[in-house]
Amino acid sequence: KRNVLIIGAGGVAQVVAHKAAQNNDVLGDIHIASRTAAKCEQIIASVREKGSLKVDGVLKAHALDARDSANVVALIRETGAEIVINVAQAFVNMPILDACIEAGVAYMDTAIHEDPAKICEIPPWYGNYEWKRREAAAKAGVTAILGVGFDPGVVNAYAKLAIDDYVAEPESIDIIDINAGSHGRWFSTNFDPEINFREFTGTVYSWQNQQWQENKMFEVGQTWDMPVVGDQKAYLTGHDEVHSLSANYPKADVRFWMGFGDHYINVFTVLKNLGLLSEKPVKTAEGLEVIPLKVVKAVLPDPASLAPDYTGKTCIATLVKGKDKDGNPAEVMIYNVADHKEAYLEVGSQGISYTAGVPPVAAAMLVADGTWDVGAMKNVEELDPKPFLNLLNKIGLPTSIRDAGGERLLTF
Template sequence: MQKNVLIIGAGGVAHVAAHKAAMNNDVLGDICIASRTLSKCDAIIESVLRKGHLKDASRRLYSAQLDALDIPATIKLIQDTQSDIVINLGSAFLNMSILEACIETGVAYIDTAIHEDPDKVCEQPPWYANYEWKRKDSCDAKGVTAILGAGFDPGVVNAYCALAVKRYFDKIDTIDILDVNAGSHGKYFSTNFDPEINFREFVKVWTWIDREWKEYPTHSVKRLYDFPVAGEQPVYLNGHDELHSLSKNIDANSIRFWMGFGDHYINVFTVLRTLGFLSHLPVTLTTGQEVVPLKVVKALLPDPMTLAPGYTGNTCIGNFVKGWKDGKEREVFIYQVSDHKKCYEEVESQGISYTAGVPPVAAAMLIANGTWDVKKMVNVEELDPEPFIEILDRIGLPTEIKEIEPNSAFSFNGFVRPIEEELLESTATVTVSAANPMIALKPAK
């Protein structure tokens, strides 16, 4: 049975999701793309049609203008479009408003990140308990399917955890989620998704170690790892959305998240943060005008969608899982590699948006066919991972699974030592030229 879909948001991730939804509209039916800026929605539709991605031409692909903070307006749009599934790909500030509209109308809800309050950053964990999980009972009472965090991370990596439990381990010791982008966009500096959300993530590090929350300074714990295809890359212990549900739903002693950052990124980030440019709180200028420094930085940086045409290189995201199977130690790396250039050739997107935009469409397809239409609120790891991974394999995100010899040179060491020891090895060094700032892209040898 076809299920009409409403995609809320018109950024890079929504662009990818619209392409993939259109390519599978024999399952997903009519597709409406809604955002505050109608022209952005129409630009996505133009891209989908130009690439010939509307599989069933008899189904509608159209746009609507929407302020998703306006719950009554969102309710009305859901009803007017006769949507059965809402994919929330807007700002994380919108989650609770869109979720409320879905509960009110009784339609399925999918998002890709945890809700954020604009006035708060890196709140006390677990973050889901501060917002979304408070609406669990309402979803249960109304039989509303709400799938939280169905992007890649969170999302696919959560499914990899569930797959590890289901197929590869009797008991899990540690899970290290590794996310690297070994790509080059040719700009002096840019984030790969919304700069405001990107920078807010790195205020502090909350991680799950020895079955409790521990806090570390940003970019203070560093490892080097030789990734498939992407090669040797530096990764830093970081906080991230998926830890806040996995810590509750997956039986493991430690679950950590590591993200790749080059020296140049850390250099620019540290200068901006030290000078106060990453503050989410308003400051008053001498003119009396109030501005939010982080929003100014966002306005000055390139729009992540503009990076796509010239992007080269690969992403590699996956879970390094250690534990025991049949009484023996086991280590498995479950991962996915995407090529920026191939992503652009297919859907006119860079690889970061691609990896985030494909999974919510796979989740929508599983709701449409009944497999994941669970009539309650869940995180991805609470669902059967194999149908999800099977669809992802078919529609653009094939999974690889690599057995690792336990405690070998190919193992990942995620054990965190005392912070004083870690800081000695986490220094970033760059070469900077005032006459030619682009030289800063080349770390000193």
């Protein structure tokens, strides 16, 4: 058993807490810490209400400002946590990683570190913060698993599996993220609007012809024939996993595509062109100083409030094309389909939080039983994907494959 400290108490943390509780026979004590302790208490109440704890055990809330690494070290020591699952805002990833290295405990997150002052980092993104700490992690023997949500995360494991077993010489790796669900509101982001919009205001980097290509958001779109959810338009988008997969498979093109409806694009474009997505303060005629993006966030629905009404499915896939080990053309799509309503009924969250929150718990369980406790910093495609995907099959995110033989569930 390894005790767990979950940092963050948002939509993803809600899922992490439920899943950790459902598996507390492997994980031990569960602590949840966030800036606002009341949010952790709410999550704990929901875990208790749904009876998620598998065996009797500790489930405790803590207030924590993770901007200061020393606070995180102190809480790790106080709780006796051996695994930290960081699902706080990505602005605090590095102080949390530093604390884990100092305290000698395992670390995992689901997004790259972001500097709030920068609109977009230069590639490779992991090189700016995370990989600079690779030596320190190895020296301390600390297992640090970067980006182990769904995308980045499971899609990286899909890429590794596709290359190990089906497409020995990959020529392209396309990750396609489709939310075919509906929240029933006129307009809403699925996550914190500040983070969500940031993803789409910076340069879109993709790795093509062994170099970085730069595009603008919504500049390059393509309709994809997806399992279960059918034809879906998706746009080339900047995303974390492009930056590690391109380092690990430099000969392949690596692209990330995210599905958007025309309505979302229209609203986003109006907000952006009016300057309402800006993080720079403006002064009103009355002398009031406001940050436009904060105002937009304040008037949009709280993403957490979408869960009860969310219906439909998500389909997130990795499509790898190239040659098999005999040099013949080969192509596989490995994917998961999740259902918003089922996620809500199980853990009280919408499907996107569900797909992001289950994988870090699977990773924590693999660290706890030693399978992934490698004592070094790794991106997900650098670890054995099979135990991870097998465990995900069992705890709520089954993997399917589409190849020349049709579509079917994958087990190992």
